[in-house]
Amino acid sequence: MKKPTLLLCAVTLLCNLSLLKVSATEYTNQEVVSNLQHNALKSDLAYKIAESLTVEVGPRLAGSHENALAVDWAEAKLKSLGFDKVYREPVTVPVWQRGEASAAVIAPYPQKLIITALGGSVATPTQGxxxxxxxxxxxxxxxxAEPSLVAGKIVFIDQKTERHKNGSGYGKSVGGRANGAVEAARKGAVAVLIRSIGTDHDRMAHTGLMHYQDGVPKIPAAALTNPDATQLDAMLTRGHEVTLALKMTPKDLGTTTTYNVIGEVTGSSKPKEIVLLGAHLDSWDEGTGAIDDAAGVAIVTAAAKLIGDQPKRPARTVRVVLFAAEEIGLIGGKAYAAQHQAEMNDHYIAAESDFGAGRIYRADVKVNSAALSAVQQQLSVLAAQGVTNGDNQARGGSEVSLLPAYGVPVASLRQDGEDYFDYHHTPNDTLDKIEPAALAQNVAVYASFAYQMAQSILPLRPLTSGSK
Structure with a gap:
């Protein structure tokens, strides 16, 4: 009986040593994470990055000269911060120029209205x-609606956007912006106006992407400011026909090449495996693209920089992807997925910052359900920053939402977006809307998340059935 006893003791000892090793590793990870959070909260690096992008480049509509400057800026910035590898990948994008837009009530109550063209809209006839x-x-x-009621008229879609911490009101109302022109044109309308997809009361219109459809006439599409939409509604309730004059001069200038800009902090033992942190480099042309998405660029860049500055690198590579042309249809994200399809199995997990700079309050993931509890345990280190664990239904963010279709696990680090749609896609999207302390908290959370995932030994695949 001695040999079995000795064998049992040996197995027990090995198990205990293994547990001690895991415990020691976890202790080391927590120590590093604590250091990352401390450094993030006392650093102004992210704010300086956001300031640099919004001041030195400003608005950067995909395909524009300013967008080309932003690509050069991003490549230079990542190199100056010491990323191990910095490169750009080409993306073909349409070039659209906003031009001018004006609207006025001709009768029965003549007065001007404030509008802006929706992204991709055609012009009115030259004379309006x-x-x-x-x-x-x-x-x-x-x-x-009956087509006979719509034919020859300007359609006005007057849906208000609800204010929610998680931004869910946007999803309820954005359909009018995206598809209003197609549905109005099907019924013979000559143009479409929407109430701005925003929660503000400023006399500033919200732009954003709209769509056309082959075989359906292209009609001009614009957004009214929320006060002007309310004014127009009040006129219509008086029972008289309201006649508008509309003039818009946007132009389609063909296509050009822009770039996704990528920087990497190389992993120490699993360098081919990737933890992806994304944001988008382009912006609309009305404001300076501060909360959408210079903040995201700053958050993920600063988080990866902090990880790279640690005495010992994590196991996996942390890859920052500054996507091109998100605002005009996730074009950079689609290009990235196509160009990196062969290495999708090497993407351990991905997350994207594209919802301003409000404090992160919850971490959702999309992983194999069997790993969920263990992943949430690893992410419990975020509790020090006020972040709770959420569910297993994450989308991951704009471009990153494309990756689960390729089997890539994702995370959504939920930001407080209570006031995000006050500024989103407006001239009011400027640097003063970013609170430095909240931005630093985002960096602390992203750095902690990325480091934990870059060190994790958990199998996150295959994604739970139906995760696509």
Whole structure:
């Protein structure tokens, strides 16, 4: 009986040593994470990055000269911060120029209205157009309307955007912006106006991408400021026909090449495996693109820089991807997925910062359900920054939302977006809307998340059925 006893003792000893090794590793990870959080909270690096991008480049619409400057800026910035590898990858994008946009009530209460063209809109005839207005509460009401009621008119979609911490009101109302022109044109409308997809009360219109469809006439599409939408609604409730004059001069200038800009902090023992941190480099042309998305660029760049400055690198490579042309259809994200399809199995997990600079309060993931509890345990280090564990239904952020289709696990580090849509896609998206302390908290969370995931031994794949 001695040999079995000795064997049992040996196995027990090996198990205990293994547990001690895991415990020691976890202790070391927590020590590093604590250091990362401390350094992030006392650093102004992220704010300086956001300031640099918004001041030295400013608005950077995809395909524009300013966007080309932003690509050069990003490559130089990543190199100056000491990333191990910095490179750019080409992306073909359409070039659209906003031009001018004006609207006025001709009758019965003549006055000017403030509008802006929606991204990708065609122009009005050179002399402009005049037509009566027909109002709809939302896109669904327009779809259900009799074509005879709409033909020859300017459609006005008057759906208000609800204010929510998680930004969910945007999803409820954005359909009118995206698809209003198609549905209005199907019924013979000559133009479409939408109430701005925003929660503000400023007389500043919110732009954003709209779509056309092959086989359906292209009509001009614009957004009214929220006060002007309320004014137009008040006119219509008086029972008289309201006639508008509309003039817009946007242009389609073909296509050009821009770039995704990528920087890497090389992993120490698993350098081919990737923890991806994303943000988008482009912005709309109305403000300076501060909360959308210089803040995200700053957060993920500063987080990776802090990890790279640690005495010992984590096991996996931390890859920062500053995506091109997010605002005009996730074009940079689609290009990245196509160009990196062969290495998708090497992407351990991905997350993207593209919701301003509000404090992060919750961490959702999309991983194999069997690993969820263990992943949440690893992410419990975020509790020091006020972050709780969420669910297993994360999208990951704009471009990163494309990656689960390739089997890539993702995380959504949820920011407080209570006021995000006050400024989103408006001239008011400027640097003063970023709170430095909140930005630093984001960096602390992203750095902690990325380091933990770069060190993790958990199998996160395959994704839970239906995660696509």
């Amino acid at each position: 157009l005049q037509a009566t207005v027909i109002r709809f509460n939302d896109l669904q009401s327009l779809i259900a």
